[in-house]
Amino acid sequence: DGGITQSPKYLFRKEGQNVTLSCEQNLNHDAMYWYRQDPGQGLRLIYYSQIVNDFQKGDIAEGYSVSREKKESFPLTVTSAQKNPTAFYLCATAFSSYNEQFFGPGTRLTVL
Amino acid sequence: RKEVEQDPGPFNVPEGATVAFNCTYSNSASQSFFWYRQDCRKEPKLLMSVYSSGNEDGRFTAQLNRASQYISLLIRDSKLSDSATYLCAVPDPTGGGADGLTFGKGTHLIIQP
Numbered sequence: 663d664g665g666i667t668q669s670p671k672y673l674f675r676k677e678g679q680n681v682t683l684s685c686e687q688n689l690n691h692d693a694m695y696w697y698r699q700d701p702g703q704g705l706r707l708i709y710y711s712q713i714v715n716d717f718q719k720g721d722i723a724e725g726y727s728v729s730r731e732k733k734e735s736f737p738l739t740v741t742s743a744q745k746n747p748t749a750f751y752l753c754a755t756a757f758s759s760y761n762e763q764f765f766g767p768g769t770r771l772t773v774l
Numbered sequence: 775r776k777e778v779e780q781d782p783g784p785f786n787v788p789e790g791a792t793v794a795f796n797c798t799y800s801n802s803a804s805q806s807f808f809w810y811r812q813d814c815r816k817e818p819k820l821l822m823s824v825y826s827s828g829n830e831d832g833r834f835t836a837q838l839n840r841a842s843q844y845i846s847l848l849i850r851d852s853k854l855s856d857s858a859t860y861l862c863a864v865p866d867p868t869g870g871g872a873d874g875l876t877f878g879k880g881t882h883l884i885i886q887p
Contacts, residue, residue: 695874704861704879705818720873752817759874760865762808765817 665689666766668753673771675740675747683738683769685753694736695754695763698722705752711736712759740771748773778864780878788886791852795881797862798844807845809836810861812880818861822847849883857885 669684685694696708707720711730725744730736740747750770754763777800787793799807806825810818822829824845828837835848849856859882863875 693874705877707873710873718873750815754874756874760806762820762823763863763875764820768817770815 666753666755666764668751668766668769670769671767673769675771675773677773678742680739680741681771683740683751683753683771685736685738685766686734687736687755687766688734689755689764690733691755691757691764692733693756693759693761693763694730695756696720696726696728696736696738697752697754699750699752708738708751747771778862778876778878780860780862780881782879782881784882784884786884786886787852789852789854792848792850793852793883794846794848795860795883796844796846797864797878798842799862799864799876800843801864801866802840802843804864804866806865807836807838808863808875809834809845809847810863810877812859812861814858821860852885854885854887857883859883 666687675681693712695710697705699705706722708726709720709728711717714733717728717730725741727739750768752768753766756763779798808823809821811821812818822836824836824838833850837846859880861880862878866876
């Protein structure tokens with residue numbers, strides 16, 4: 663069954679803790695993206711990757727880190743340096759940067 | 775990053791009516807355009823891709839106006855289930871476009887019984 667999976671669906675974190683959000687895809691897409699969405703707001707690009715072992719900062723990368731060791735996986739770490747991490751995090755994939763993106767179901771992160 | 779602008783709404787429309795909303799983009803070199811639907815607390819889902827002057831899929835029609843740099847989404851015979859936020863997205867060919875699509879903030883549509 664092809665698709666994009668994100669885990670966990672809900673995540674609660676104490677202030678000062680790092681957490682890692684998972685994004686896995688079996689669509690054989692080269693490009694992968696992480697977005698953040700706050701209530702009533704649009705999508706903001708955190709990091710993106712066009713190929714394995716390469717990734718670039720998006721518009722709001724501060725306080726986040728990623729890795730792309732496998733084509734199928736693009737995990738996002740929310741570090742304690744991120745001042746306001748409570749948000750809905752969406753992973754997306756595409757054949758290339760000019761193609762339509764497909765989204766995973768998202769992870770809702772709440773900092774307590 | 776080039777801009778993509780949408781009227782946030784909300785658009786309150788009676789069931790069965792026709793509704794249309796626009797998305798303006800700033801990069802005249804863009805060649806493809808996408809409409810997404812996002813339900814409350816869910817991920818965006820691709821609704822329609824536009825690669826030429828327009829596209830039609832059932833009750834949904836997307837039209838491209840390159841001269842004025844906007845794309846429109848028309849929904850005919852609207853259903854209660856059409857209530858959602860509609861996002862448009864445009865690739866940014868400048869600088870190689872490696873960072874993918876630029877998304878508008880979305881238009882919120884409410885279909886009323």
